[in-house]
Amino acid sequence: SKSSSKLGASLTGAFNKRKLDDDALEELEDLLITSDMGARVAAKITSNLAKTRFDKDVTDQEIKEALAEEIEAIMAPREQVVDFSDGPTPRVVLFVGVNGSGKTTTIGKIASKLKEQGAKAVLVAGDTFRAAAIEQLTVWGERAGIPVMSKPTGADAAGLVYEAIEKAKADNLDLVLVDTAGRLQNKAELMSELAKIVRVARKLDPEAPHDVILVLDATVGQNALSQVEAFRHTAEVSGIVMTKLDGTAKGGVLVAIAEAHDLPIHFVGVGEKAEDLQPFSAAAFAKALVGMDEKEPA
Amino acid sequence: MFDALTDRLGGIFDGLTGRGALSEKDVTAALREIRVALLEADVALPVVKDFISKVKERAVGEEVIRSVKPGQQVIKIVHDGLVDMLGGPDAETRLRVDNPPSVIMMAGLQGSGKTTTTGKIAKRLADRDKKKVLLASLDVRRPAAMEQLAILADQAGENVKSLPIVEGQMPAEITRRALQAAKLGGYDILFLDTAGRTSIDEQMMAEASEIAKIAEPKETLLVADALTGQDAVETARRFHERLPLTGLVLTRMDGDSRGGAALSMRAVTGLPIKFLGTGEKLDGLDAFDAKRLAGRILGQGDIVSLVEKA
Numbered sequence A: 001s002k003s004s005s006k007l008g009a010s011l012t013g014a015f016n017k018r019k020l021d022d023d024a025l026e027e028l029e030d031l032l033i034t035s036d037m038g039a040r041v042a043a044k045i046t047s048n049l050a051k052t053r054f055d056k057d058v059t060d061q062e063i064k065e066a067l068a069e070e071i072e073a074i075m076a077p078r079e080q081v082v083d084f085s086d087g088p089t090p091r092v093v094l095f096v097g098v099n100g101s102g103k104t105t106t107i108g109k110i111a112s113k114l115k116e117q118g119a120k121a122v123l124v125a126g127d128t129f130r131a132a133a134i135e136q137l138t139v140w141g142e143r144a145g146i147p148v149m150s151k152p153t154g155a156d157a158a159g160l161v162y163e164a165i166e167k168a169k170a171d172n173l174d175l176v177l178v179d180t181a182g183r184l185q186n187k188a189e190l191m192s193e194l195a196k197i198v199r200v201a202r203k204l205d206p207e208a209p210h211d212v213i214l215v216l217d218a219t220v221g222q223n224a225l226s227q228v229e230a231f232r233h234t235a236e237v238s239g240i241v242m243t244k245l246d247g248t249a250k251g252g253v254l255v256a257i258a259e260a261h262d263l264p265i266h267f268v269g270v271g272e273k274a275e276d277l278q279p280f281s282a283a284a285f286a287k288a289l290v291g292m293d294e295k296e297p298a
Numbered sequence B: 001m002f003d004a005l006t007d008r009l010g011g012i013f014d015g016l017t018g019r020g021a022l023s024e025k026d027v028t029a030a031l032r033e034i035r036v037a038l039l040e041a042d043v044a045l046p047v048v049k050d051f052i053s054k055v056k057e058r059a060v061g062e063e064v065i066r067s068v069k070p071g072q073q074v075i076k077i078v079h080d081g082l083v084d085m086l087g088g089p090d091a092e093t094r095l096r097v098d099n100p101p102s103v104i105m106m107a108g109l110q111g112s113g114k115t116t117t118t119g120k121i122a123k124r125l126a127d128r129d130k131k132k133v134l135l136a137s138l139d140v141r142r143p144a145a146m147e148q149l150a151i152l153a154d155q156a157g158e159n160v161k162s163l164p165i166v167e168g169q170m171p172a173e174i175t176r177r178a179l180q181a182a183k184l185g186g187y188d189i190l191f192l193d194t195a196g197r198t199s200i201d202e203q204m205m206a207e208a209s210e211i212a213k214i215a216e217p218k219e220t221l222l223v224a225d226a227l228t229g230q231d232a233v234e235t236a237r238r239f240h241e242r243l244p245l246t247g248l249v250l251t252r253m254d255g256d257s258r259g260g261a262a263l264s265m266r267a268v269t270g271l272p273i274k275f276l277g278t279g280e281k282l283d284g285l286d287a288f289d290a291k292r293l294a295g296r297i298l299g300q301g302d303i304v305s306l307v308e309k310a
């Protein structure tokens, strides 16, 4: 089927009635590695499986179910939907991540949802660097019917964020959703610009930003782990959104992240339209990763 | 990560017994560590397996050179193998852009860097080769995609122009209009920047292949993110099946990923890697260099330090 994973197809090919001996376990471990979960986590999951099933005859379906269970167990503690329409006012939400991961689009999607819920919000075009980044967010704001605050390209992003929070306080807004420029985590200068945005927000509200959402692209490999570490360090990331799960990549590195970091995963992106955002479900994610279901339930 | 590999290899190589010729046992032990290193560098597993078995064939029985340790020799063989697989030390990276107007089509997943790379290559062709370049955006989906390309054209200098935006046109129509404009305007090169698409979006893949049929591009470049993981093979294979690809571009090489995706994509498609993106600005573009990338995938520090230790 369209959304069925590569791993799922491989598992079906390799484990159609087979004894789970050393060879089979090695092959299984390899297949798990092809999902981006990393060699260490793949080894751990395989050895967990071997504990109960070593030398038993298994079918591909049984293997998939057992794997999905293992993965779900790792991911379940991270499943945490966030309701931005709740909490302090104004609630300041910062979106961060490497270039092209889907920050602006995710804000657009969340903005559309919030509008439906009747929240009074403003979008802040904190990417003052990339060509047409402001125009892009402006279109999303128009779609959602939520105003966008911006400054010309090249302006200081931290200054804009300061003014936006100030205005949101004055206007009694519920929410300030802040877009930021994409930045690779190894660029010290760009990371310190991000730190400055956080610092400046705290001047107006010591608790702000109340949420710092790291947006990860599902196609990313092991580098995602270093992204999480660096953005946590610089901006105290409070949660994760994974985008582009509608493609062939199923975001296996999220399993490795869930293993290593006590960070909630809020949403997954499954397309480019406003409605293509779903709450993260550990069960659905695990099933999709091992290719157990035709479609992820909403 | 690099240090860990150095340590692992160091430990193994200290124990290597090979004298006279590299034994199968020595080579196997070393390659097990290389395998892990390549997987950590995000090289896709099937590519890793294939590569390891080739290198093994080459290494076993090789005469040990007296001046170096057998471990160093294996590393050298691995490194040379990577360079070969990446297209050789003199990989052909020039674009075929004679015969004006030559069309260059850009394709790839969402957010991979197509539009930015379009601006970068256009600027390079205008500055270095004095070409007159027209940029056309066929992205009718992403908000402000066309404005983004128009701004980049402005930044690229006076020999780079963008096709005027006409609201409501579909990609095939825009393609025809762009071809016409390129001919009439006396442009040397026409870039077609396409919308990002997943490789399993049938409608969008069909659209891309239709554009290629209309435009008959001289070069069709698959633009991919150097941070990509194991999915690189799947994406490369599927785009290669549907489009007349002629080359690869890996963006975000200025990040700290090891860039294994480049090897994966090269291995499944056999296509040359033409450029590496090394920044957000228009001058952030490097011609591809197989030796440098091989060193990076392997962790160049390792080789250097091992040689120094000898």
Ligand SMILES: Nc1nc2c(ncn2[C@@H]2O[C@H](COP(=O)(O)OP(=O)(O)OP(=O)(O)O)[C@@H](O)[C@H]2O)c(=O)[nH]1
Residues within 6 Å of the ligand: A097, A098, A099, A100, A101, A102, A103, A104, A105, A106, A127, A130, A133, A180, A181, A182, A183, A215, A243, A244, A245, A246, A247, A268, A269, A270, A271, A272, A276, B110, B111, B142, B196, B198
């Ligand atoms: N298929 C798919 N595409 C997505 C998804 N989320 C975002 N995109 C696309 O990915 C591309 C990049 O998204 P942006 O929102 O511009 O990413 P960004 O992180 O803001 O990028 P920069 O600001 O340039 O760093 C766009 O083409 C989006 O339409 C998703 O869940 N699925």
Ligand SMILES: Nc1nc2c(ncn2[C@@H]2O[C@H](COP(=O)(O)OP(=O)(O)OP(=O)(O)O)[C@@H](O)[C@H]2O)c(=O)[nH]1
Residues within 6 Å of the ligand: A099, A100, A130, A182, A184, B108, B109, B110, B111, B112, B113, B114, B115, B116, B117, B139, B142, B145, B194, B195, B196, B197, B251, B252, B253, B254, B255, B276, B277, B278, B279, B280, B284
């Ligand atoms: N650091 C870095 N960023 C890059 C590089 N190439 C592109 N980018 C950034 O990656 C993001 C996405 O680039 P785009 O050119 O918009 O990507 P695209 O493939 O056209 O995206 P869609 O049209 O939405 O599919 C932007 O923030 C670019 O500035 C690169 O080589 N290095």
Ligand SMILES: [Mg+2]
Residues within 6 Å of the ligand: A103, A104, A105, A127, A133, A179, A180, A181, A182
């Ligand atoms: Mg953005």
Ligand SMILES: [Mg+2]
Residues within 6 Å of the ligand: B114, B115, B116, B139, B145, B193, B194, B195, B196
């Ligand atoms: Mg684009």
